[in-house]
Amino acid sequence: MSTTAAKKNRPKYLSLRALLFEIRLPLPGWISILHRVSGLMLFLATVWVLYLLDRSLASAAGFEAIQHYVSLPVVRISLLILVWAVCHHLCAGIRFLFLDLDRGVDRETARLTSWIVLAASFGLTALFGARLMW
Amino acid sequence: MVNRVVVGAHYGLLDWLAQRITGALIALYLVVLGGGWLLATRPLTFETWQGLFAQGWMRVATLLFAVSVAWHAWIGLRDILMDYVKPAGLRLGLQVLVLLTVAAYLGWAVQILWR
Numbered sequence A: 001m002s003t004t005a006a007k008k009n010r011p012k013y014l015s016l017r018a019l020l021f022e023i024r025l026p027l028p029g030w031i032s033i034l035h036r037v038s039g040l041m042l043f044l045a046t047v048w049v050l051y052l053l054d055r056s057l058a059s060a061a062g063f064e065a066i067q068h069y070v071s072l073p074v075v076r077i078s079l080l081i082l083v084w085a086v087c088h089h090l091c092a093g094i095r096f097l098f099l100d101l102d103r104g105v106d107r108e109t110a111r112l113t114s115w116i117v118l119a120a121s122f123g124l125t126a127l128f129g130a131r132l133m134w
Numbered sequence B: 001m002v003n004r005v006v007v008g009a010h011y012g013l014l015d016w017l018a019q020r021i022t023g024a025l026i027a028l029y030l031v032v033l034g035g036g037w038l039l040a041t042r043p044l045t046f047e048t049w050q051g052l053f054a055q056g057w058m059r060v061a062t063l064l065f066a067v068s069v070a071w072h073a074w075i076g077l078r079d080i081l082m083d084y085v086k087p088a089g090l091r092l093g094l095q096v097l098v099l100l101t102v103a104a105y106l107g108w109a110v111q112i113l114w115r
Helices: A002-007 A017-021 A027-058 A060-071 A072-099 A107-132 B011-039 B046-054 B056-084 B088-113
Strands: none
Touching: A027 A060, A027 A072, A027 A107, A027 B046, A027 B056, A027 B088, A060 B046, A072 A107, A072 B011, A107 B011, B011 B056, B046 B056, B056 B088
16 A cells, blocks of 8 residues: 555646646535635725715715616626625625534535525525616 | 644634624624615615615614624635735735725725715
8 A cells, every 4th residue: 555655646736737627626615715716806896895885975966876887787797796706705604604613514414505505695696686687 | 623722822713713703793784784775665765875874873883894894804815815825025015915905995984984
């Protein structure tokens, strides 16, 4: 056993090719990395959200300008992506809080709750999106 | 479960705990605000919108939310930088940039709430 282990090429460095095509990240891993990605997105988008809040609260004219602005298709799609980031970060975050309490750490439950997080975040995004558009 | 004797300054534990407590507060604010937004009468007028943020409790709740977000974002971004940015100088520079950005966001939020 030690001889077969010695024949392996170690250390093995992660290449972009390996990351993209050779390593399959399990679903809970996707939930985790998307939690990071969505968190970074929210940090970067905060300046935009503050701008929207600032102008919409400043005056009636500003409120109308923002209402027109958020009706533009590009802005709507951006808002929808941002809403997804909030929903995913929220749902995955609640899952992580339960994991911290040692709840749902076995593989079956962890996979199930990962699917729930994925579905719930898309479902909530659709719900808010529908309310946003019409 | 491993029994360990915790030694040191424990500031890692404080950050870990702060990340979770601020996360829970953020979740509470967002669920209440999001639920209210879904149930609100349409169309939303400027008077309703401004009136909501003119309430004292709403301003205080939003301030607590903003402070929670600032703290939460700092710990989260610091974790990301610690994981992916290895050169110490670059990492420190980016961490300072994140702190300044978070402070600026917070200042702007206060200015919006109490204009």
